[in-house]
Amino acid sequence: MDTVNLSKQHPEQxxxxxxxxxxxxxxxxxAGIDPLLAELVKIRVSQLNGCAFCLRMHTRDAIAKGETTDRLAVIAAWWESQYFTEQEKAALALAEKVTELPVQDEHDTDDGALTAEQVSAISWLVIVMNAWNRLAIRSHYPVAP
Structure with missing residues (x-):
């Protein structure tokens, strides 16, 4: 048996x-990060990791916080759209860098849109989101309609 529900097997962790x-x-x-921006970062990290469970959850959370379907539709190619602010672009680029170590600076849009405190807070968010994705994927959390 190589698949178990990790959260049930080790609830303390x-x-x-x-x-x-x-x-x-x-x-x-x-750090002054808008909760909706945090959801966008969670969605992008979950896209990169292929975590259907977290994608569904955080897309629903983003919609509940007022996110539009247009922005959600293009988040996978955020750098090609005009939907996102400079701060959002910087946060999404950072999310990709932290998730896909090591990454070339393909989407390096950090032009000072984020403070050092915001870079640190978003980096921690991405680290934790990567852990949640891996937990859900490894545990095969169900994702049914």
Whole structure:
């Protein structure tokens, strides 16, 4: 057996990851990161990792926070659209860099749109989101209509 539900098999580790996630949410708020931008980052990281469970969850969360279907439709090619602000572009580029280590500076749009505190908070968000994706993918969390 090489597939198990990791959160059920080791609930204490799951709780620790959830605690880290909550701590990162506090860091994002302290850095002035809009909760909707955090959802966009979670969606992009989940796209890169191929995590259907997290994609569905965070797309629904983004819509509930007011995100548009047009922006959600083009987030996978955010650099080719005019839908995103400079701060959003910088955050999405950072999400790709942290997720796909090492990455060439293909989408390096950090022109100072993010402060050092915001870069750190978003980097932690991406690190935690990568962990959640891997947990969901490895545990084969169900994603049914």
């Amino acid at each position: 799951y709780k620790l990851l959830a605690g880290l996630d909550a701590s990162v949410a506090s860091a994002l708020a302290a």
